[in-house]
Amino acid sequence: MTTPQTVLGLETSCDETAAAVVRLHADGTSEVLSSVIASQIAAHAPYGGVVPEIAARAHVEGVDGITAEAMSQAGVGYDALTGVAATAGPGLVGGVMVGLSFGKAVALARGLPLIAVNHLEGHAVSARLGAQVDYPFLLLLVSGGHCQLLEVEGVGACRRIGTTIDDAAGEAFDKIAKTLGLPYPGGPALEKLAEGGDAERFVLPRMLLGRKDCDFSFSGLKTAAARLAEGLTSDDERHDLAASVQTAIARQLAERSDRAMAAYAETHGGQELRFVVAGGVAANKSVRALLQQTAAKRGFSFTAPPMAFCTDNAAMIALAGAERLALGQADPLDAPARPRWPLDQAAALANPTHVAGRKGAKA
Template identity: 40%
Template sequence: MLCLGIETSCDETGVALVRDGRLIGEKLATQIDVHALFGGVVPEIASREHLKVLPALFRALIEECSIEFSEIDRIAVARGPGLLGSLLVGVNFAKALSLASNVKVLGVNHLWAHLLSPGLEQNLEFPSLGLLVSGGHTHIYRINSPESFELLGRTLDDAAGEAFDKTAKLLNFPYPGGRLVDEFGAKEKPDKRMFPVPYIHNENLDFSFSGLKTCVANYVNQNPELKIEGMVLPENEESDLSSKRNIMLSSFNYTVGETLKVKVGRALEKNSGIKSLIVAGGVAANSVVRKVMADCASRFSVPLILPPLRLCTDNAAMIAYAGYCLGKRGYYHDLSFEAIPRGRVVPTDWLSEC
């Protein structure tokens, strides 16, 4: 089966082709430079950028892979959650292709696609425990199969990725700043008492990072010298000041890692028969998160499955792979399926050929 994947859920425009579970080509256009001026994603600008570049990316992918459109068996598109305007660009493009070619279209849950993405390079065994850590979501799932995800814990307010973005913004780091929080935090050891580990004194598997964001904001307000000037990282900075900032960032990384460790460990204790721990999403690229999850998996004697760094951020390869997994089971949508913005549950309303 050959599946075309289309990704436009936020600020990355992507198209990819997956044949029988293996990636054969992809194209990605980033909007980082466009949004950096504003310190974050501007939804209307993101939508317009998708509209501008998506057709050209699609044509370039088809030409580069030397395939005829008639060879494609499924068109998979991220239907949500995400920015509604951005999603609509991809969904309507996919529907237009389907209508023009009579190839069945399939709306894919963007979050599930993240957790399935390691399957492009590794063998996934089910049931697995899945931790999705991204800018908008921090969720724990029991994954019984590519079409069966049971939500065990979720973000109650701010996700881990939002806390990373806010921390970077408080320090005037250039956008996107989460990578810099990880990079500079790795230069020092954490003060494990600097920030409280949030929302762990309970029995549930949910997450809340709003309190941690507040603690970081208070610390920066009390130490304004930690902020950089003009969103430009200094090349030669006073060592004591940079060390103090890096200790704060290391402590923040540690606190997020401890939160994830407690909740994932609790989930592994409560769920029997788990064959692997899958960690995915943009924050899964964080070095502390990867180490903490490796320790957690080792403690429970299950393999840790991580996507390569290039598949942690939004991409079309994961959409194409998720579409392949569902498509080979006979699932598809008619042209009435909707884009689902963040805050709403993406329904499993597929039709089936079987």
């Protein structure tokens, strides 16, 4: 790349309407010119979780104004853009369609290339918004909807080496928080409740102990915590259960990451070993601290995005788009919105975690 790429990014895959402008310089460093996020927490709080129809409607009502605000804060006009990047999946497809359609309209009207970005790839590059993190690296992507360990060799080159077989870590945080009577969003509320609690008071199950792979499971932990929550009689017990849950989730993430680091070091001997943690759960201080200790023990550098870029945002989408655009990659205006879109398509086909015929939310 010899010239900077200045890209408008759009993110509408869940309950944040976000727009950002990011400039990728010729030396590979990035600069966030603006990042605007409109949260829908108040709209979804009465229901204890995200309602897809409400989210999609809010995206429709807000995307135009949020984009205008991002462009204004960036101090650039549309003529300064070199491309438009929009989340094309995975996510709540009604919301994904809003941001992707808006991005297509901007690209068509301004004669700009469109980059249809995988939301997970946005998280994968999010740590590169705040630091110079070179490829390749080992990535733990841990959020409300996803929990995966991936080898990231370069732009779009990801190999999955571990994934959750049921719930994501962030989903477990949120649902256990709900059983404790905490407000939405549950993850941050549970982290606050855990402060000062005794993390060893309650014995919670450690899942998949007999397996030697890097997969995760949080369903049993979630069920056990829900049953314990029903019998609590004091605030001290609630603090202790929250601390026990937080520690149990952090330990499982650290155990699987440690196993992945050992395997990664064998195949990347002689290279600088880098461990990156991204996604909303990366904002949890206890989780981040334990993962940092694990990385140090294995001789890996540790990088996590700045707190502002851990949860869903458009700056990470803009950067992912800019990196692809710098390689000459773009997408046609009929790029589809996808409710499911694995980063490692080969692994997803060879070893699917969710198959046709299953019932429940994951189906």
